[in-house]
Amino acid sequence: MLTIKNLQAKIGEKQILNGINLEVKPGEVHAIMGPNGSGKSTLASVLAGREEYEVTGGEVSFEGKDLLEMAPEDRAREGVFLAFQYPVEIPGVSTINFMKTAVNQIREYRGQPTLDAVSFLGVMKEKMKLVEIDQALLNRALNEGFSGGEKKRNEIFQMAMLEPKLAVLDETDSGLDIDALKIVSNGVNKLRNKSNAVIVVTHYQRLLDYIVPDFVHVLYKGKIVKSGTKELALELEAKGYDWIKEEVSVL
Amino acid sequence: MSKDNQVLEELTSKEYEHGWTTDIETDSAPKGLNEDIIRFISAKKNEPAWLLEWRLKAYQQWTKMKEPTWANVKFPEINYQDVIYYSAPKQKVTPKNLEDVDPELIKTFEKLGISLTEQKRLTGIAVDAVIDSVSVATTFKETLGELGIIFCSFSEAVQKHPDLVKKYMGSVVPVNDNYFSALNSAVFTDGSFCYIPKGVRCPMELSTYFRINAANTGQFERTLIIADEGSYVSYLEGCTAPQRDENQLHAAVVEIYAMKDAQVKYSTVQNWYPGDKEGKGGIYNFVTKRGLCYGDSSKISWTQVETGSAITWKYPSCILRGDNSMGEFYSVAVTNNYQQADTGTKMIHIGKNTKSRIVSKGISAGHSQNSYRGQVHIMKRAEGARNFSQCDSLLMGDKCGAHTFPYIDVENSTARIEHEATTSKIGEDQIFYCLQRGIDEESAVALIVNGYAKEVLNQLPMEFAVEAQKLLALTLEGSVG
Numbered sequence: 001m002l003t004i005k006n007l008q009a010k011i012g013e014k015q016i017l018n019g020i021n022l023e024v025k026p027g028e029v030h031a032i033m034g035p036n037g038s039g040k041s042t043l044a045s046v047l048a049g050r051e052e053y054e055v056t057g058g059e060v061s062f063e064g065k066d067l068l069e070m071a072p073e074d075r076a077r078e079g080v081f082l083a084f085q086y087p088v089e090i091p092g093v094s095t096i097n098f099m100k101t102a103v104n105q106i107r108e109y110r111g112q113p114t115l116d117a118v119s120f121l122g123v124m125k126e127k128m129k130l131v132e133i134d135q136a137l138l139n140r141a142l143n144e145g146f147s148g149g150e151k152k153r154n155e156i157f158q159m160a161m162l163e164p165k166l167a168v169l170d171e172t173d174s175g176l177d178i179d180a181l182k183i184v185s186n187g188v189n190k191l192r193n194k195s196n197a198v199i200v201v202t203h204y205q206r207l208l209d210y211i212v213p214d215f216v217h218v219l220y221k222g223k224i225v226k227s228g229t230k231e232l233a234l235e236l237e238a239k240g241y242d243w244i245k246e247e248v249s250v251l
Numbered sequence: 252m253s254k255d256n257q258v259l260e261e262l263t264s265k266e267y268e269h270g271w272t273t274d275i276e277t278d279s280a281p282k283g284l285n286e287d288i289i290r291f292i293s294a295k296k297n298e299p300a301w302l303l304e305w306r307l308k309a310y311q312q313w314t315k316m317k318e319p320t321w322a323n324v325k326f327p328e329i330n331y332q333d334v335i336y337y338s339a340p341k342q343k344v345t346p347k348n349l350e351d352v353d354p355e356l357i358k359t360f361e362k363l364g365i366s367l368t369e370q371k372r373l374t375g376i377a378v379d380a381v382i383d384s385v386s387v388a389t390t391f392k393e394t395l396g397e398l399g400i401i402f403c404s405f406s407e408a409v410q411k412h413p414d415l416v417k418k419y420m421g422s423v424v425p426v427n428d429n430y431f432s433a434l435n436s437a438v439f440t441d442g443s444f445c446y447i448p449k450g451v452r453c454p455m456e457l458s459t460y461f462r463i464n465a466a467n468t469g470q471f472e473r474t475l476i477i478a479d480e481g482s483y484v485s486y487l488e489g490c491t492a493p494q495r496d497e498n499q500l501h502a503a504v505v506e507i508y509a510m511k512d513a514q515v516k517y518s519t520v521q522n523w524y525p526g527d528k529e530g531k532g533g534i535y536n537f538v539t540k541r542g543l544c545y546g547d548s549s550k551i552s553w554t555q556v557e558t559g560s561a562i563t564w565k566y567p568s569c570i571l572r573g574d575n576s577m578g579e580f581y582s583v584a585v586t587n588n589y590q591q592a593d594t595g596t597k598m599i600h601i602g603k604n605t606k607s608r609i610v611s612k613g614i615s616a617g618h619s620q621n622s623y624r625g626q627v628h629i630m631k632r633a634e635g636a637r638n639f640s641q642c643d644s645l646l647m648g649d650k651c652g653a654h655t656f657p658y659i660d661v662e663n664s665t666a667r668i669e670h671e672a673t674t675s676k677i678g679e680d681q682i683f684y685c686l687q688r689g690i691d692e693e694s695a696v697a698l699i700v701n702g703y704a705k706e707v708l709n710q711l712p713m714e715f716a717v718e719a720q721k722l723l724a725l726t727l728e729g730s731v732g
């Protein structure tokens with residue numbers, strides 16, 4: 001589904017990604033971990049098509065198409081979703097209105113008929129249950145004055161609405177309380193199927209207890225320096241990153 | 252060039268939608284302004300002697316006045332002798348009802364999305380259509396008449412209700428209030444008139460639609476709304492003009508008179524031709540709008556969405572004379588390309604416990620200049636007066652300007668005044684968030700801008716709100732930098 005080959009990217013003069021290789025197949029869950037500032041969010045942004053980041057080398061194919069060639073909105077329409085580490089506020093625009101615009105533009109792109117208000121609300125009600133989000137929150141201006149946890153829950157609600165093929169969740173667990181973590185994770189699990197995939201960026205094992213990864217990768221200084229199975233995450237939790245950093249410096 | 256800039260360039264070059272003209276034979280005065288022209292206009296309209304005198308006096312005053320220069324707008328000197336002050340669509344007979352109106356005129360308004368015929372009955376809005384200074388049709392007159400509501404063209408009111416006109420015309424905006432009001436008083440050609448009797452709640456929206464059609468023609472209309480004790484009316488005003496290379500002059504006067512417990516809500520969606528993207532052509536819009544809350548507990552509310560005109564000079568105001576009276580001003584002013592807007596309000600608190608609320612949202616894009624100018628004046632007698640002002644500016648790109656000029660005069664120490672102001676830019680982060688959800692950049696900007704202006708748009712009657720949202724999107728889409 002997603003093949004990243006030797007991806008390099010910089011912002012301004014600063015090189016951040018230094019040759020990333022990753023292969024994600026349908027149905028898989030990949031966890032990306034790594035110390036602060038190692039480039040995890042940058043990777044997510046580059047995949048989503050944020051303009052500030054300049055791709056300086058490598059390639060990314062998504063469902064056989066050249067992802068890097070696509071405009072950001074088309075990547076979303078092709079099925080790439082990013083749950084932001086820091087969701088932005090849009091005053092005066094309700095999540096409902098925002099999602100209605102998004103859903104219908106995506107449907108148009110795919111040649112499907114747009115949803116009228118009634119059918120949209122029908123779909124919305126269903127997805128609301130999935131992440132146990134309150135309609136009152138969705139009526140409010142997008143992310144404006146939302147608590148940290150509410151923002152994250154809202155991101156996953158949006159994921160549920162858009163049903164992406166590939167979802168990249170950037171530290172969705174941060175800010176969620178213990179119960180919310182469970183609810184949101186369960187929501188993500190319910191959305192999983194054989195033909196979609198999830199990349200979760202996280203610092204903690206607790207999320208991976210719920211969303212169990214098939215593979216765990218460690219990103220360090222813009223490179224994937226170690227990959228393994230879910231046991232790697234447990235090892236990191238116990239030992240931290242120093243041993244990996246040492247391994248890297250030995251090389 | 253970044254993509255945002257590219258989109259900005261593309262979208263700011265979007266053509267003005269109403270830039271067509273209609274082939275209608277017109278009946279015009281020669282260019283220029285002098286007493287003979289005024290006599291010509293007055294005679295054309297078959298006016299009583301007192302009105303001609305009123306006009307001539309106004310003209311005399313105007314000749315002694317100077318164009319105001321304090322507004323934050325720049326334009327080449329206007330040659331007032333180069334303007335045609337009277338142009339009327341030629342009609343074989345004076346229309347008594349819709350059947351008599353020239354079908355070309357009806358078509359003109361239909362093109363604007365305003366139906367003057369039967370089908371309008373469904374939407375329940377009574378329309379007075381004014382083209383090139385002359386009212387061509389007023390709908391729903393009979394229905395309204397049953398309630399004692401008078402809604403007709405100004406000229407008709409002069410003929411049929413001279414006492415009301417004589418008593419109230421100029422009582423809110425005196426002839427010599429300013430240069431443009433004096434000019435209007437001398438040469439106004441038509442407009443709308445509305446009287447709501449005591450205790451009557453007008454059951455439908457009343458609306459005036461203005462269109463300038465003929466070239467080189469100034470449009471000088473007057474609107475007079477009188478709300479008698481305990482009455483209520485919601486009034487809408489819309490305007491468009493064809494695309495022309497030369498600038499055209501529009502100097503209107505709107506007066507609202509609210510008696511005890513009366514409420515008037517006046518909404519405008521202004522979409523005069525703004526000029527092309529190099530700043531050529533466009534309407535000069537110098538308008539005096541004022542409401543007098545004469546009676547106790549009366550209320551006047553102005554809502555405006557200003558998207559058009561090359562130059563906008565406009566300060567819908569409220570004089571809060573009655574105790575416990577209330578004035579409101581909700582405004583969204585959008586400027587793009589080389590447009591200049593200097594707009595705002597005046598709230599003059601005279602009575603006790605008077606309240607005013609100002610919400611102004613400026614949006615500037617391109618090379619435009621957008622100024623808010625507002626005055627809040629609390630007079631000595633205005634015990635317990637309160638004002639709240641919120642003035643926000645949103646910038647798109649780095650070639651435009653936003654300015655705020657609030658003036659506050661307080662002569663009574665019990666007054667409470669709150670003023671908030673913000674300036675923001677549409678964030679790349681906000682746009683990217685939208686793009687990531689599959690929303691294209693144009694729609695993203697439309698969403699963000701409509702969200703920003705929501706508090707004002709919410710004040711508009713439903714049907715107008717939709718139109719206004721589309722207009723905002725059309726004027727601005729993608730203007731990010």
Ligand SMILES: Nc1ncnc2c1ncn2[C@@H]1O[C@H](COP(=O)(O)OP(=O)(O)OP(=O)(O)O)[C@@H](O)[C@H]1O
Nearest residue numbers: 011012014016034035036037038039040041042043
């Ligand atoms: N606009 C920018 N200008 C300069 N440096 C930047 C910019 N954006 C990111 N960086 C730098 O790039 C590096 C990688 O940042 P990134 O956000 O991808 O890290 P991360 O792995 O997601 O970290 P965290 O775990 O803290 O979220 C950091 O050193 C960061 O400071």
Ligand SMILES: [Mg+2]
Nearest residue numbers: 040041042085
């Ligand atoms: Mg990060």
